[in-house]
Structures are given as structure tokens and as C-alpha cells.
Amino acid sequence: SPHDFVSSRCDESGGVAFPYCLDMTHRRAIYVCDADAKAVQSAPFYYLHLRQTAQRILSVPFECLPLSSSSPHGDPVFLFSPGRVGSTLVSRVLAEAGIASVSEPDFFTQVARPFWQSPLNPLRRSIADAMWKLSDDLCFALGEAPVVKLRAECAAYPQLFVRQPSARTIVLVRDFESWSRSTAQVFGAGPGNAVRKYLAALRCYDILRQSSHCHLMRYEAWVHDPDAAASALGRFLGVTIGPEAVQRAFSSHSQAGTPLMRRQRPGWEEKWQGALALWRSPRLVSARARLEGLLPGA
Numbered sequence: 001s002p003h004d005f006v007s008s009r010c011d012e013s014g015g016v017a018f019p020y021c022l023d024m025t026h027r028r029a030i031y032v033c034d035a036d037a038k039a040v041q042s043a044p045f046y047y048l049h050l051r052q053t054a055q056r057i058l059s060v061p062f063e064c065l066p067l068s069s070s071s072p073h074g075d076p077v078f079l080f081s082p083g084r085v086g087s088t089l090v091s092r093v094l095a096e097a098g099i100a101s102v103s104e105p106d107f108f109t110q111v112a113r114p115f116w117q118s119p120l121n122p123l124r125r126s127i128a129d130a131m132w133k134l135s136d137d138l139c140f141a142l143g144e145a146p147v148v149k150l151r152a153e154c155a156a157y158p159q160l161f162v163r164q165p166s167a168r169t170i171v172l173v174r175d176f177e178s179w180s181r182s183t184a185q186v187f188g189a190g191p192g193n194a195v196r197k198y199l200a201a202l203r204c205y206d207i208l209r210q211s212s213h214c215h216l217m218r219y220e221a222w223v224h225d226p227d228a229a230a231s232a233l234g235r236f237l238g239v240t241i242g243p244e245a246v247q248r249a250f251s252s253h254s255q256a257g258t259p260l261m262r263r264q265r266p267g268w269e270e271k272w273q274g275a276l277a278l279w280r281s282p283r284l285v286s287a288r289a290r291l292e293g294l295l296p297g298a
Contacts, residue, residue: 021047024116029133045104066133074145082198087172105138167213173217184265184268185265226246230245230246
């Protein structure tokens with residue numbers, strides 16, 4: 001609860017404030033004061049790190065956003081995925097290479113919900129506007145536009161994260177069979193939910209390749225030749241990602257110390273087999289053919 005923290009006025013905060021989440025009910029944004037920028041970027045999950053380390057917060061009305069007078073750094077490069085594809089590891093590689101990046105800020109996930117993205121919601125535009133202002137403040141706090149790894153839910157609304165055709169985006173995908181196995185083991189996702197999430201990621205790529213400058217990555221490429229995958233990502237970002245950074249990132253578990261480090265869910269094999277059966281059903285094979293055909297090597 002916000003009442004668990006020392007709340008500061010904007011003109012008393014000193015230092016840099018990192019955007020944490022949106023309080024939709026009261027139309028306010030919550031920021032964390034005095035967070036360490038390097039620790040924020042190296043954390044497996046941005047939201048979890050701020051929640052565990054926050055001491056002072058700012059509660060700011062939407063009308064007073066953004067906190068920074070200007071953000072000349074441009075929009076973040078958003079990384080989309082269906083989850084369980086190594087995206088946290090990619091974020092770790094970027095951090096080891098000294099490239100600005102953060103993993104799963106909560107305020108992006110909040111806005112990418114069906115309720116807020118419904119065309120019938122009169123607050124849709126104002127909430128999206130607040131999200132972009134927090135995004136500008138995130139860039140200001142880091143000193144540059146970062147690569148932002150989004151949660152899987154955000155893949156359902158990729159257009160929300162593209163303000164201009166020159167925007168750069170990244171989509172990371174994985175072979176369905178191994179992906180659905182990992183998803184069933186860790187999250188216990190049922191067959192219908194698993195298939196819908198994976199198809200959302202494919203549709204996400206279809207939209208982004210037409211509306212932005214989109215870089216597609218495969219989980220398998222990072223497994224079999226991580227140096228080449230990192231080099232290709234570096235070229236897309238206009239930076240150098242050396243093999244030393246890749247080696248350091250691969251030397252430890254990218255999700256160590258997070259809730260995802262847990263045992264397999266009971267009954268995951270049955271759910272996985274159900275997802276495979278649904279994925280291979282004749283009706284779905286024809287429906288997914290075009291989307292899979294967009295992927296190189298399909």
C-alpha cells in the first residue's frame with residue numbers, strides 16, 4: 001500500500017524518480033525515489049526490484065505528468081514475446097553489455113488490459129497518454145531510451161506501443177512444442193490459454209512488421225549460437241554486444257531470486273499434451289498457417 005511508504009512532494013524528492021505504476025482510481029502515478037539506476041537495469045524484473053527496495057515514493061496527479069520537463073531520448077525499443085522464450089536472458093545480455101534496458105515495468109502492463117483498451121472506454125486515450133508520459137520519465141531517469149522487455153499480455157495490443165512508423169520494436173518467439181511445454185511446467189497454463197497466448201504473439205509480429213521497424217528473434221537462435229544472435233540484435237540497435245557480455249549473462253540463471261524459480265506445476269504433462277493436440281487440430285492448422293508463414297524458416 002502507498003501508506004507503507006514515506007510520501008514526498010515533487011519539489012522535495014531530490015534525485016531521480018522511477019515510474020512504478022498507475023493508480024487508475026485516483027488518476028495518479030506512483031514513482032519510486034532514490035532507486036539505483038544500475039540496479040534497476042540489472043534486475044530480472046523492474047517492478048519486483050522497485051517493490052522490494054522502495055523507501056520513498058511520489059504520488060503524482062495525471063495532470064502534472066510528466067515529471068521531467070522534456071525527454072529528448074525518444075521512445076523505448078519495446079520487446080514483445082509470449083513469455084518463456086528467453087526474454088529475461090536477453091535483457092540480462094543487454095545489461096551486461098552496458099546497454100540501457102529494463103524488464104517488465106508494471107505501468108505498461110496495466111494499460112495493456114482489455115478494459116482500458118476497449119474502444120468503448122472513454123478513458124482509453126487519457127490512460128494511454130499517462131503511460132507515455134511515464135515512459136518519457138523512465139527514459140529521463142535512465143538518461144537514454146532503453147530496451148523495455150514487456151510482459152506477454154502486452155502482445156495483445158502492439159499498436160499501443162507504436163507512436164510513429166520509425167519506432168523500433170523486437171519480437172522474440174519460440175517453437176510451439178517446446179514453448180508450450182515450458183509454459184505448462186512453470187505457469188500451469190491450460191491448452192486454450194496457451195494457444196491463445198502464442199497466437200497473440202504471432203499476430204503481434206504481423207502488426208509490428210507493418211507498423212514499425214521490427215526485429216524478429218528466435219529462442220532457438222539464442223540457444224544454438226548466442227553470439228550470432230547477440231550480434232544481430234546489436235546491429236539492429238546500433239550498438240556492439242560482445243561475446244564477453246553474452247558469456248557473463250549465460251553464466252547465471254537470469255530469473256534467480258524471482259517467483260519463477262519454482263517447481264513444476266502438478267499435472268503439467270496433461271495440459272501440455274492438450275495444448276499440442278489443440279495446436280495440431282485441422283481447424284487451427286489452417287487458421288495459423290498464414291501467421292506461421294511470416295516467420296523466417298517456417
